[in-house]
Amino acid sequence: MDIIGSLKPLNIIRSAAENEITDKDEPLSPPALLFQSPQLNCCVMATMGSKTKWDADRCKMGLENTLAKHPxxxxxxxxxxxxxxxxxxxxxxxxxxxxHIFVPKIDLPKTDDPTEAADRYVEDxxxxxxxxxxxxxxxxxxxxxxNIQTSGAxxxxxxxxxHSLGDGISLMSSLLACTRQSSDPKRLPTLPTSTRARSHSSSKTKGVFCTFWTMLLMVFNTFVDVLLLTATALFLKDSDTPIKGSPESGSAKKCMVHKLINLNDVKLVKTAMNTTINDVVFGVTEAGLSRYLNGRYVEKAGYQMASKIRDFLPKGLRVRAALYVNLRASAGIxxxxxxxxNETKLESGNKFGYxxxxxxxxxxxDPLDYIRRAKATLDRKKLSFEAVCSFAIGLFIHKLFGTKAVxxxxxxxxxxxTVSFxxxxxxxxxxxxxxxxxxxxxxxVYGAPQALTMHWQSCGDKMVLILTVQSDLIPDPHKLCTDMEVSLNLIKDTLIKRGLITAN
Structure with missing residues (x-):
């Protein structure tokens, strides 16, 4: 159903030409140029559910005082x-x-479940x-x-x-800078700070040795990671699986779904296993993808999924995620x-590696093995300059051959x-x-040359899982969301059974 096409032109509140201000033009940064290229023409979509109906006039006034003033x-x-x-x-x-404000006239079909119809309308x-x-x-x-009642808003x-307007961190920070705390409309939101303790050696000799060993690991890991990055550019690719897209996936039809998860469950696992939220999220993702792919291979084999999961996964699957890393020092909301x-200037464009x-x-x-392996993987990646090197290599190639080569x-x-993560x-x-x-x-994000894009976003007491999938390859994204949630619950239940945490 082509909703946008059927509504052209959309019900714009009012329309008038925008006036250019004669001023010195500013060139685009190399990363911004990348997002204007035909190969990587990407857009960021931020879906926000409100507990009340949206007032278009109030939104217009708010936009005029915030985003419309952003450089x-x-x-x-x-x-x-x-x-x-x-x-x-x-x-x-x-x-x-x-x-910039669009308010389409919505006429939902009459069904037994109007909320489900509203959810499908938003997805379409x-x-x-x-x-x-x-x-x-x-x-x-x-x-x-x-302005329709969905299952969550x-x-x-x-x-x-x-995406050429900024990377994910700068755009999300700009959006959050437009919001205020619900309990205090004058205060900006606060972001959690890292509380991970650093270990301090009591021995100076041991401290010097640890520093030297860490430097060696950084050099070795960076060399290996850059080597694998180069191999990927030349020949190394992920295994063909039911969720592996093609180079044309960026222009394929995509569908976006999301699921709300209790953030306290994630924090319980984090505390019990002495890890970070990133470790838990990555472990749950690995567990959920394994569960989902196994189900797809079960269907392919013509079997029904039993109560006890049988392993139908091919051995030695190579499945990797492209993780985008912000390289700009955090400036705060x-x-x-x-x-x-208009009180200050700040670098707010694209500056990231991957x-x-x-x-x-x-x-x-043992479901806990997913978290243990995730922690080991991320701890190793922290001892690498892969993100910095990927950014530096891109800039170097850009200076030599231009954006059309990068x-x-x-x-x-x-x-x-396989995945953007x-x-x-x-x-x-x-x-x-x-x-x-x-x-x-x-x-x-839409436009990435992959069949699956996965974002985890914390907000208050919730963790939002957002999946953007290539519809013809992953026709059941809600099933993948459910597999992620089931995987988290299995990990939490295992911790409860072993007495490491108590049930709520």
């Missing part, structure tokens, strides 16, 4: 004649917010929105208001942003709020992996956007 959200992309995207520049403009709307091109006559962002907003108040994370797809007798190289590497820390408390209390925030 990137108030700039046009212009280029010289010839449509050479490598010559694009940012040009300051006066934003007409009416051109986002899928069709992905296929529509951005309007380059205005800054590259849109604000779509869908009384109304939904979909914020579509071209307050700094992004000051940008929109690492290749291996998943060991297997059915394990874009197909990155596309080639990413398309040989990220875990983003969100606010600790309940938040409101322009006076609307949020039930959840679910960001994702």
């Amino acid at each position: 990137r959200f108030s700039s046009l992309l212009v280029m010289d004649e010839g449509n050479n995207y490598t010559k694009m520049r940012w040009r300051k403009t006066k934003v007409n917010v009416d051109n 709307y986002i899928s069709d929105l992905h296929k529509t091109k951005m309007d380059y006559s205005k800054p590259l962002w849109e604000f779509h208001i869908l 009384s109304g939904v907003v979909v914020l579509k942003i071209h 307050e700094a992004f709020a000051k940008i929109m108040e 690492v290749l994370l291996p998943f060991e797809i297997a059915i394990r007798d 874009a197909p190289l990155m596309h080639n590497i990413i398309s040989k992996t 990220s875990n983003v820390v969100g606010p600790q408390e309940e938040i409101s956007l322009y006076g609307h209390p949020l039930a959840y925030v679910a960001p994702t």
Whole structure:
């Protein structure tokens, strides 16, 4: 169902041309140029569910006082004649917010389950929105208001942003800078800080030895990781599985679904196993993918899944995730709020590297082994400069050969992996956007040359799992979400049985 096409033109609150401000143009950074390339033309979608209906006029006023003042959200992309995207520049403009707000008229079919119909409408709307091109006559962002009762919210907003405006961290920070704590409308949200203790050696000699050994590990691990990155660019690719996409997956039809998970369950596992939330999320992901893929192979073999899972997984599967890592020093939400108040300037574009994370797809007798292996994998990746090297190599190739050489190289590497993966820390408390209390925030990316994109986003007492899938390869994304939740529950139940945590 082509919802977007059937609604053209959408019910825009008001329409007027946006006026360019004659000022010195600013060139795009190399990463921003990458996201304008035909191979990596990506958009960020942030779906926000509200506990109340959305007020379009209140949203307009809020956008005028926040995002419309952001340097990137108030700039046009212009280029010289010839449509050479490598010559694009940012040009300051006066934003007409009416051109960016869309309020479609929604007419849901009458069914026995109107909530399920509303959920499907939102999923189809986002899928069709992905296929529509951005309007380059205005800054590259849109604000779509869908005032329908879904299973998780009384109304939904979909914020579509071209990825060239910023990386995931800067865009999420800019969005959170528009929100306020629900309990105190004058206060910005707060993000959790790392409390992982650092071990201090009592012996100076031991401390020097540990430092030397750590440096050796950093050098060795970085060498191996860069070698594997190079091999991936040349020939090394993931195994063909039911979730492995093709180089053309970036333009394939995608579907986005999400599931709300109790963050306290994740924290219980984290505390009991003395790990980090990242370790738990990665372990649960590996367990959920193993469970889902095993089910797909069971179906392929023509069997029914029994109460006790039998292992139908092929041996030696290579399944990797491309994990994007922010390389910019964290500035905090307050700094992004000051940008929109014209009080300060801050580097807020794209600055990230990526690492290749291996998943060991297997059915394990002990569910806790998924967390143990995840911790070992991530601890090893922390002792590597893979992300920094990937960013530096990209810049080096860009300086030598230009963006038109870097874009197909990155596309080639990413398309040989199976999953795009990220875990983003969100606010600790309940938040409101322009006076609307949020039930959840679910960001994702469209356009990556993979069949599966997976994001974990914390928000208050919830952890939101967001899956963006290639519809013809993964026709049952809700099943994959359920397998992730079941895997977390199995891990938690195992800890309870062994007396390591108590049941709620």
